[in-house]
Amino acid sequence: MNNLIENTVRFVKEKLKGAEAGHDWYHIERVWKLSKKIAETEDCNLEVVELAALLHDIADPKFHNGDETLALSVSSEFLKNQQASEEVIERVLFIIKNISFKNRAETPENLPVELKIVQDADRIDAIGAIGVARTFNFGGFKNNLMYDPEIKPKLNMSKEEYKKSDGTTINHFYEKLLLLKDLMNTQKGKEIAADRHNFMLQFLDQFYKEWNVS
DSSP states (O other), X not given: OOHHHHHHHHHHHHHTTTOOGGGSHHHHHHHHHHHHHHXXXXXXXXXXXXXXXXXXXXXXXXXXXXXXXXXXXXXHHHHHHTTOOHHHHHHHHHHHHHOOSTTGGGOOSSOOHHHHHHHHHHHHTTSHHHHHHHHHHHHHHTTOOSOOTTSOOOOSOOHHHHHHOOOOHHHHHHHTGGGGGGGOOXXXXXXXXXXXXXXXXXXXXXXXXXXXXX
């Protein structure tokens, strides 16, 4: 591990102390590991991949009054202080700006492979058993209902609708999580996502059986 990556790990760990459990250092660490795993199968700049994976949630807008610029300014200042090159900083900030699910309609075409890798890794960590756990943790954090058969999922929400959504935790599976498998960019990402997607379908099936006492 080079010094820049080591320093970034230390910086992120310190910055995210006490963060909500679905968006804490352990989420970052999993996305970092997944990014490196996917990067092994792609021709990419590994340093950019690792830095973007480590910094992508340094200031998640959900926890900063919707501010989508804070993560960019925090990351930029840190990387400049570390004497990272202008090119590396620019590429990392581009990934942070465009990685989010809610921003997918605004994302430019012909995305760099480094963004595709980190985006896949971040989305993979939102599905499967970890995804189920993170979703219910965040639902509890927001005091959302777990499930209400009368409240139907809102599909095809705009960015603003998505940001303001306070639907049930189960509805979030249909509004986001079950869509992620088909949004994967890389072959490796698709393979990992398929397995986790199937787990979520099994979970939902079991959830409804127990809910309905069938």
